[in-house]
Amino acid sequence: MSQTPSPHLPEPDRPWMMRTYAGHSDAKRSNQLYRRNLEKGQTGLSIAFDLPTQTGYDPDHELARGEVGKVGVSIAHEGDMATLLDSIPLDQMNTSMTINATAAWLLALYIVAADAQGVQQEKLQGTTQNDILKEYLSRGTYAFPPGPSMRLIADTIAYTVQHIPKWNPINICSYHLQEAGATPVQEIAFTMGNAIAVLDAVKPRVPQELMGSVFGRISFFVNAGVRFVEEHAKLRAMAVLWDELGRDRYGVEDERHRRLRYGVQVNSLGLTEAQPENNVYRIALEALAVTLGRGARARAIQLPAWNEALGLPRPWDQQWSLRLQQILAYETDLLEYPDIFEGSKVMEGLVSELLAGARTEMQRVAQLGGAVDAVDYMKAALVESQRKRWQRIESGEQVVVGMNRFISTEASPLRAGADGGILVVDPEVEAEQRAAVERWRADRDPSAVDGALQELARIARDDTENVMPATIAAARAGVTTGEWAHTLREAFGEYRAPTGVTEAAAPASEEVSELRTEVERVSEALGRRLKLLVGKPGLDGHSNGAEQIAVRARDAGMDVVYEGIRLTPWQIATSAAQEGVHVVGLSILSGSHRELIPAVLDALREAGVEDVPVVVGGIIPDADADALREAGIAAVYTPKDWNLNGMMRDIIELVAEPPDASGTARSGEAGRRAGGGPEGLETAVGA
């Protein structure tokens, strides 16, 4: 008879790395925040960059308007990076950077800043997210076309494997796929497809004997939703597939190299604006999904804050989330046991179900030529999943407590403070940063900068060389983020990712059929079909909400002009004028609505579009909403307006009975009444 294995570990496990996704305004303010967070017991750093930094624009670029320092810190050059990391010993720190299109650049700045501290690159530990496919699919902060982007990723991997051995050069993200609506099966399959594309791109760029180390350095960044049992099974299924892939496709012999290593930020998608205090429970349950079973436990965790559907979290909100991790790790007995699901028939069954589905879906991606070529397919599949999910929520089939069920509530004291319960970035930051980058440019050696950029351009055009050394040299020469990215844009070209919003309309539910009848009636009277422009101004790439609006409007029978993300106010105004639309809908989740919405209104006026109603959706605090309505916005929608059909009815009504000619906007009560913003589909700060 065999002995029953002990239900206890000889020694409790060490806790996972605890981080908070943080950063805002400028390097100095963020540095202070990091040092405070580390004092509170946080064990690693997780840097949030602002959108201009993520997409490769300096603070004084036209597209950076309204976005500087909003969803993260603005880092324009190595001086900023040095300030950001001041007094944080980089030989001991483990730093995760949520940076993708410009990952090679920010890694170079980090290397140079460490060097200035006297820390050699060999000693550095941390992670660059560096995953471009999910940027095309969901998050939107891409800069270059797929081919050159994959090369940049392969170059950073090849470089770090040889020079910074403890660095995780890429964190392949399933996180944002779930935010975009992925089912667990899609999340697993698309992520594995993505990993294969990355590994295949690295293969010809490193010596064969290093492929084992390459495989071992690939880590994942996953999501965990509130269905935490299934979510845990999902991670176990990913571990199985990863092990198989390493063994069978890449011949990785060392078992340790084939272990799934992942960090996590739990779900933001399911966090609600309504009764936001409930989000704390959701976050706690989601944290269990990634910690309960030792067999597939996270290596690093960062938790969102209770108020992310309202706006940016304050330091106190983030502390509250950090404490949750600490209670889980230090108060509970979680870390004292071997894998508690081992031998569980239910867990085993769930895992094999997910594996079967994922294998089929992985095959489809492979048949399309791999994940890079399958971006269009995957994007359309995600938009479709999100559409179905939203329909289930609207019909009440999927319960969201406090939002579509158990709605009656007391006023929340958490929102009673003068700040409304969120962080507001000082609007002066942008002007300061613009001036600062101009000073930086004036103070450096121009010939060194020119030389570094010329060399970078040459390497960019020569696919056989690694772009990292020239990038590090550029960082040392004082090149700015915008200059680095501009040089590569010139060499690589620009790119617009597919919107995933397909032409064909979905079968209509009864309610959508009614909308169609209404659209027909109004279109008949107008003489041509009701035409809606859905626009996303600014650098915010969170397009899931805008896509669902476009899809629903199309299903309701409207002609929808949707051009994807990252549009200037002028582009939106020009489209509205040239396309002859009857109504304009704008979506912004990055908190830049106060700057960008008035800029769009000005551009519309200048383009001669005077009488077209404009509605806005986004993470917009009440005080800002009032100001927007005063500025002429016909209706403002926030995550608590989640009924899309209601929003469609509003839009039809706005066109049928336009606001009166005196120029005063309607109170927006029509918008508030029925509601209808799917902006709760995502939050501005989803890592």
Next chain:
Amino acid sequence: MTERTRASGRDLGTRLREGDLAAAPAALNLLESRTPDAREQAEALLAEVSPAALGHEPPAHVIGLTGPPGVGKSSLLSRLIREWRDRGRSVAVLAVDPSSRRSGGSLLGDRARIEIDPRDRQVFIRSTAAGERLGGLAPATRTAAQALAAAFDVVVIETVGVGQSETDIVDTADTVAVVLQPASGDVLQFLKAGIMEVPDVLVLTKSDLGSAAKRALADLHAALAALGAGATPVCAVSSVPPPTGIPALADALEAHHAGLDLSGHRLRARRRQALDEFVAEHGERGLRALGGRLEAQRWLERQDETLDASSLERSLEARTQESP
């Protein structure tokens, strides 16, 4: 409830004729509109930009740019627009959306892929719906092209499809360019089998693809020679940086236009178009009332050469009502 800022059709037509590009959006709103009042206004607009009113053919170069999905038409168009702008031309693009109309609604996403300077008022892009037939143009697209041709230097109609029923675009454009990419084998087959008419200009995109592009180019030349159309210009272009072949393509398009008997070409096209639209509206029965297709064609040939297609179609309609 009507469009709130509807200028009169005649005014809009006059403004276009005088080169006021800012009149384009309102003109197209009107031409797309189906209310009886709007249709009357639209006729007035079209009369203002007809050869009769202009005293000559509209000077614009109307180009049909067609090809299968995914071959890079939008990237190509972005580069071409830049080239034309550098040459001082104003450009209007009608991007035809291929989506089905069954559900009523549609998603117009094409313009997103065409990169332009949004502050440049000399460039105009409008998404428009497709016609009933595969590769067909909606009536509003044809009239839009006529109206824009009075004001812009270049009018491009961008459509998806190849070779099957592109008669619409042949009737509307002065120059038809078919765009393909290396390994578009089916297009080559269509050409060889005569399913597709030989276009005025062939464009091969993605010429940066090296040997695949060279092979495709050789195949195209061989097929054209076999069809006795060896003189057809074939332009290899690449839209990725550094772009190549764009000025040569612009030259080839221009050369075709210059070599055209423009008034003869457009006259024949207008007459064909009038008859097509008449048949679409009234069917075979209508055609019999005109004494058959041949008789109708002969009758059209006797009409005033400066009449626009819509007027001709109306005359055909009037004729059926006269006949017993």
